Amino acid sequence: MPEKPEVITVARSLKTRLIGQKIHACSVYWDNIIAYPSKEEFEKQVVGQVIHDITTRGKFLVFSLDTDNLLVHLRMEGKFFFRKKGDPILKHEHVEFILDNDVSFRYHDVRKFGKMYLLNKSDYMEKYPLCQLGLEYFDDALTKEYLYEKIHAKKTHIKTVLLDQSIIAGIGNIYDDEILFLSHLHPLRKSCDVTLKECEDIIRNTRIVLEKAIQLGGTTIKSFTSEEGVHGLFQNELLVHGKKDGVCPTCGGKITITKVGGRGTYFCPKCQK
């Protein structure tokens, strides 16, 4: 369940090994991972390009190549592993890139929900899927007025609105719960009832939560035991999310679990109104 802090952590970790590496070959073993172009075009087009940088946009990893940018969305369980060329392809390894020195860089995804896009660098920001992303948490344009304007006409719950990537890009289910807890907002509050002041609280707490999580290398809730897996430390800092039978750190009351928009949601009914 990588959200912005996990995606940033992965990007940083991959950069140390991938910058300057050339893609010599590519094989796709599960076609649906490749969202654009076709599997065949993807395999052909990516070969020969050098990885110059790895950044993020929303929850996407952006691999900057020679003529294209490779976008990767890890969705729930996408991961990357480094193996040796010729090593057997394991059950959940779906895309393989052969790099310099016979390094085999592999995309691993148990649920097969992840997606890759190979788009020309010239206009990739204007094209799907990045074109529909909202502001980054650190963007100066993310003000209380912006958020209020985006949500005040919506009748859905505030929890759902914060998951909407076209408003703020990068918040997922875990950090959403943490942000709402710090903002003293009930996840079922109608977004049209959220005040300008509360929008300010949400933005401030979004920045606090995400920045701290990034410092700590993200949250590892479910991880494979692997030396290559990215293990963050923020799970130790979670205040409400995942606290089944947990105690509210503010009032000592019981953390409640419910469903909001189909997502498992943790909150304190006493502190969040």
Add this chain to the structure above:
DNA sequence: ATACTCCCCTGAGAGC
């Protein structure tokens, strides 16, 4: 136009 539901997938955990 907005807000739902379903679907993609598999493994973990519950129940029998």
Add this chain to the structure above:
DNA sequence: TGCTCTCAGGGGAGTA
């Protein structure tokens, strides 16, 4: 032990 059933979940597609 081993089977079946349910659930998790980001986000796109389809539907009301």
